[in-house]
Amino acid sequence: MAAAVGVGLPAQAAGNDDGQVKLGVLGDMSGVYSSGFSGDGAVAAVEMAAEDFGGEVLGKPIEVVSADHQNKADVASATARAWIDRDGVDVIMDLTNSAVGLAVQNLASEKGIITINTGSATSELTGASCTEYGIHYGYDTHALPVGTATAIVKNGGKKWFFITADYAFGHSLEKNTRAVVEELGGSVVGSVNAPLNTNDFSSYLLQAKSSGAQVIGLANAGQDTTNAVKQANEFGIVAGGQQLAGMLVLLSDIRSLGLETTAGLQFTTGWYWDRDEASREWTERYLDNGGTTPTSPHAALYSATMAYLKAVEAAGTDESDAVREAMGNKPIDDFFAQGGTIRDDGLLEHDMYLLKAKQPSESEGTWDLATIERTIPGDRAYASLAESGCPRVAE
Incomplete structure (x- = not known):
């Protein structure tokens, strides 16, 4: 019906x-x-x-x-x-x-x-x-991991640890990403909550580093994401073999961090200016x-x-x-x-669209920072109306 x-x-x-x-x-x-x-x-x-x-x-x-x-x-x-x-x-x-x-x-x-x-x-x-x-x-927090987490897990990143913004958004994003990871046969070995507007991610990153996870999922956004990525690079986390997964990354974050830091990073978005x-x-x-x-x-x-x-x-x-x-x-x-x-x-x-940050040598302008890797049809990216949980909607 x-x-x-x-x-x-x-x-x-x-x-x-x-x-x-x-x-x-x-x-x-x-x-x-x-x-x-x-x-x-x-x-x-x-x-x-x-x-x-x-x-x-x-x-x-x-x-x-x-x-x-x-x-x-x-x-x-x-x-x-x-x-x-x-x-x-x-x-x-x-x-x-x-x-x-x-x-x-x-x-x-x-x-x-x-x-x-x-x-x-x-x-x-x-x-x-x-x-x-x-x-x-x-x-929304359902559509974002459908692109990013799916790509990472299918590429072998099956053990995850989350650093999560400690309010409604972060918890929802971690919950939805966990569901995607586990549905694809992956596992979550741990998580830690970080307050909004955190400047020092060192303790959270050290927990993630020692967890044995292949992937550190950043269930945050904005300056919290850029701070976490910068400090992860300072700690040598990526160089040490662990992968960062920004679950809500914007093009402005890529520009702020620079392609030298973000090259190859995959992220999901609802639109890209060069589409x-x-x-x-x-x-x-x-x-x-x-x-x-x-x-x-x-x-x-x-x-x-x-x-x-x-x-x-x-x-x-x-x-x-x-x-x-x-x-x-x-x-x-x-x-x-x-x-x-x-x-x-x-x-x-x-x-929705799965994007991949370019190599520095590939960029030809200020905002030429990514390529579209895959289009995710709306009916696959989002929960169906029946699954939404909205009490106002009856089948």
Whole structure:
């Protein structure tokens, strides 16, 4: 039987329904995720999309507001509440940091406001914690290891040790990666949790080094990943025969670390700027319009903004129920995702890509850092709707 939403729509119209479309970019503007995930580049992507749309919808100007959630769920929730109750924000996007993403998605849904998570990774957003108005757009902790862990295990890396970011994202990513490793006949010999924004990974790396693991899985992201990789090289871990597996790596991380350090590293992403002509054209315009890093989360924000604005236009209102229905009924077919669909659980299902960092001699430009090794079809990358665990979805 086809999947259907198991909870009825509220009797009263949701959202602001005032014809004035205000887009809120709530992200990490100064911390560990401010470079490739969020920050100024995220705001630039949303502003560029609004401008490309024509600067107005339903006959009124599109407004973009932004704020720094400081990677704190309470700060993010307070900002989101003020935006909704006082400022008339219609949709809240970015939400990098899974603890933030979960908190704001729940709060906004209670108030009938759409959220579009492009930076959060936890699959819980469309699993047990799914909501009527929550959308997860770009990648999740189920899709990431399907590419990276599968490639590593099949190449002989069967004994794993995890260094895991100690909050919702890290735990979800380790759990999902473990499942892939064990399903393919591998094993996990140990793990250790590291606080967000860790500067010194020495004790965690020494535990991993002495574990006997072939592969050290980094279930973290942003500066935590780059710090761990740099220090692993200082300890001679890779030279000693162990392999690092970055489970959420962005192109900005590769550039920060340098190809001398990352050459040959495999990682999974929802988009790559050099995939085709449409992606290259968008990247050139984005960088010319204040964009900072042509990463998957920044491209996803542009795509999600356009999808939202097209849905408002199609619905003829900014009322949330009508807009959410329009987003679900229209395929996402653009430079970011071809043939993508937003499912009833809120997940954008689309193809993912396994990338491999180039050798330094192979790079021909600033962002020419990787090659696409394999395309992973969306229906294989993501958990099925029936498997998602979303309580709102009934078979």
